[in-house]
Amino acid sequence: MWGRRRARREQEDENLEAVEQTLGSTDGTHEALEELVTATVKEVEAVQALLGGRDGVPVDAIRRQLEPAVSTLGDLQDVARQYLENRERAVAELSNGIDAALPWLEVLVEQAKGMAEAGEELAGMAESLAFLRERTERLRGDLVPLRERVHAAVRAAQGELQAAQGAGGWYGWQADLAALGDRLTALEEGRVIPTSEHKVSDHYRDLERDVAALRDTMAQAVR
Template identity: 50%
Template sequence: MWGRSRARRQRQAEGLAAVAGPVEAADAALQTLLELRRAARGELARIEALLDRGDGLPSDTIREQTLGAMSVFADLDGVSQRYHEVRTATVEAAEHGVEVAVPWLGALGEQVRSMTGLGETFAGVGESLAYLRERTERLRAGLAPLRQGAHEALQAAQDELTAAQGADGWHAWRTDLTSLSDRLTELDGGRVTPTARRKVSDHYRELEREVTQLRGVMAAAPR
């Protein structure tokens, strides 16, 4: 009896020793993967913090470019759950000896390869999100003077409209200014979808030109 107990403890010790290194390496692979996910989520949060601030950024268009990252996050949940299941089974099998643990070591290796591949994907996602954030920050900075110019032009036109009350064409000018004001509100709210041919900056420039043209018409009208 004592001999069997000693042999069982020996098998258990040998089995656990055999899986210790692979399990430690697998745990490290998972930790690396989780750190990559945290970094990617951090970039995603920084992008989100830039949106919906009324400064002309096309928020919906920018968010669409982050959808791929969300699907990768979902993939990690499944990989992590499967890894913990295999890890637990590997350690439990090792308690019965090296021979019993060998098949589970193979499964553990498959999980490590899967996590390594997903880690490479996460690294790419993190780089893409960082690039998107930098582009968004540059776009925001570039839109600021254009937005200011459009607002100043529109305010000047509204002041001139007030001063021109009673002039021929006044009601048509007011209608035009209301339309331009509505368009500026849509631009500021990020509700204008940019295209390769017409960027958000183009919309701001076009709007300011139209306001300037209207101001010219009002200035030239007889009083």
């Protein structure tokens, strides 16, 4: 009988050790996912901090690129929270024996597999966000000389329009310049959606060319 009791205790110890190993493994996966979520949130916030400066950065286009990451992060935060709830239930059931806790441990193992897969996807997403941040920072710098030239051209056109007041075609020029000003505002606020064929810098160059054309028209008419 003593031998059977000892064997039973040893089996219970082995079972408990197996449970601890399972929890340690699933906890490690959960913690790794939490770290990735935190890192990805920081990348999203870093990109968002670059938006809204009225500096020509395509805000609308970049926010659209952030939407999948924001949605995924929300889902994964729910997954992490659900894991903690299930873990608490598994630990509570241990007081009723290994058999009572086993179904919940199986749930945790399945969740850990899903979290590991999500972690791989999230790691790639964080890299993409870092690239987007770096590209956005570079774009802000590249746009500075273009923006300065366009702003200077618009200011010059406004002065020339005022000086030409009373000339034939003046009201048409006023409307044209207002439309050009609206285009500049849209560009500055980032509401223009660039494409691979027509980048933000191309939009600024187009606007600079059109302002120059209007100035030429006004200059020729008032000679």
